[in-house]
Amino acid sequence: MEIIIRNATSQPIYDQIASQLKAQIVAGRLKPGEALPSIRALAKDLKISVITTKRAYDELEAAGFLNTVAGKGCFVAERDFDRIREGRARDMEEQLSGAIRLAKDCGMTWEDFRETARILWEEG
Secondary structure, eight states: OOOOOOTTSSSOHHHHHHHHHHHHHHTTSSOTTOBOOOHHHHHHHHTOOHHHHHHHHHHHHHTTSEEEETTTEEEEOOOOHHHHHHHHHHHHHHHHHHHHHHHHHTTOOHHHHHHHHHHHHHHO
16 A cells, blocks of 8 residues: 655645545555554554544545444445446546547647646656
8 A cells, every 4th residue: 555645735634645545445456345554553654643644544434435443443345346436437538528628629739638648647
């Protein structure tokens, strides 16, 4: 499990953690039933407050991505992630369609668009 905290962004740290974990769950890199690091362990690894880590886990639990078992820890929830992935793919297609229309309106070539997408992809 990899989480990267960016201090140069306006996105709160708890939201960065939650969105990265959610993305890993939806992508299948974190499997249903898999244990996550304890709140304290993750806070220590990321060198952040336990409160911040707890808030990220609480957000994910409220959204149905995690289950907390008292005395045992936090685990990836059992969900229909294939359906979630399909929905996210549809969202991506809609956004790409809008980006393509905008690129064409600006007179971009396919090569310019592809290169821009490649650069943005690599920046993460």
